[in-house]
Amino acid sequence: MSGLRVAVVAGGPSPEAAVSRASAQAVVAALAVFGHQPTLHELDAGLAGRLAEGACDVVFPVTHGALGEDGCLQGLLEVLRLPYVGSPVRASAIAADKPTSKVHFRAAGLPVAKDVVVDSRRDLPGQAATLRQFLGSALVVKPAGGGSAIGVTRIAAHQPDAAVIAALEAALAVDTAVLVEEFVVGRELTCGVLDVEDEGPRALPPTEIASRAADFYDFTSKYAAGGSAHRCPAPLPESVTQTVGDIAVAAFRSVGARDLGRADLILGESGHLVLLELNTLPGMTATSLYPEAAAVAGIGFPELCDRLVQRAFARPRRVVPEVVPMPA
Numbered sequence: 001m002s003g004l005r006v007a008v009v010a011g012g013p014s015p016e017a018a019v020s021r022a023s024a025q026a027v028v029a030a031l032a033v034f035g036h037q038p039t040l041h042e043l044d045a046g047l048a049g050r051l052a053e054g055a056c057d058v059v060f061p062v063t064h065g066a067l068g069e070d071g072c073l074q075g076l077l078e079v080l081r082l083p084y085v086g087s088p089v090r091a092s093a094i095a096a097d098k099p100t101s102k103v104h105f106r107a108a109g110l111p112v113a114k115d116v117v118v119d120s121r122r123d124l125p126g127q128a129a130t131l132r133q134f135l136g137s138a139l140v141v142k143p144a145g146g147g148s149a150i151g152v153t154r155i156a157a158h159q160p161d162a163a164v165i166a167a168l169e170a171a172l173a174v175d176t177a178v179l180v181e182e183f184v185v186g187r188e189l190t191c192g193v194l195d196v197e198d199e200g201p202r203a204l205p206p207t208e209i210a211s212r213a214a215d216f217y218d219f220t221s222k223y224a225a226g227g228s229a230h231r232c233p234a235p236l237p238e239s240v241t242q243t244v245g246d247i248a249v250a251a252f253r254s255v256g257a258r259d260l261g262r263a264d265l266i267l268g269e270s271g272h273l274v275l276l277e278l279n280t281l282p283g284m285t286a287t288s289l290y291p292e293a294a295a296v297a298g299i300g301f302p303e304l305c306d307r308l309v310q311r312a313f314a315r316p317r318r319v320v321p322e323v324v325p326m327p328a
């Protein structure tokens, strides 16, 4: 078939905007390989007007974090009646909020870290002490709606409560709610989910991530050259690979995600798996984790982007219901 006019959306008022623009450029180049006609658009107040001009068949949001990955952009596209790649509004919003997504993960019986949500600056010393009593002395503090490990602090058991207080303050500066979790010691894994076939979502081969730039997978490890080493497929026993994939697909389904997603997990020292989060719009530079795993599964980056836009374009459109007249 002839190429589709694809509006690739990037940027927006998110700390991850630069990462998003890098992904979007890679997606534009990949789509052109398959004969599509991609155009690049910034996620800003003028976007609706530009898209409404009718020069696109399908939208590919390559946006991370606030407005682009949390359901806001998706809602705009629903109003404009434009088909788009990725999760719908509700799934995007659920996945973007870590405490809310964990409600869904727990309801689906998935293994998650023990946690407490902090949403007030009141008596932080008292809260820090209580958190440690309940969750143990080693903690991870993250903004509820964060991404790319921005505002995330890991606190070791030997650090004083002052470190917990500083971490809570840092995370509360980013978001109104903060997720505090028990510190899970283990190997860091991530597992992509691809959902472009009628059979439903399937797991891509998991990746193991070894951070070099920091003691965990923080922003620098993620994006600096040589900041981290990936191994895909992760060197795991077959049964563990299978379980990681099952958890990733179940996490994807539990929030109602669509098309693509990537679950982050930790394989604990005693062999138990802990699901950290589900990203509904994973990084999409040609060397990002998700495209790398797709390539290992035999799907090159241009083909991956092509299948995602074809899937979105072919999706049945939302039916406009007949308006029920007011009773006379």
Ligand SMILES: Nc1ncnc2c1ncn2[C@@H]1O[C@H](COP(=O)(O)OP(=O)(O)O)[C@@H](O)[C@H]1O
Residues within 6 Å of the ligand: 113, 140, 142, 146, 147, 148, 149, 150, 152, 154, 181, 182, 183, 184, 185, 188, 216, 217, 218, 264, 266, 276, 277
């Ligand atoms: N409970 C935890 N125990 C140990 N490390 C964690 C825990 N939660 C997060 N981390 C570390 O912090 C990183 C970022 O956390 P994550 O939940 O994936 O949020 P995001 O990627 O959205 O910032 C993880 O990749 C991992 O290295």
Ligand SMILES: [Mg+2]
Residues within 6 Å of the ligand: 148, 149, 264, 277
């Ligand atoms: Mg993560």
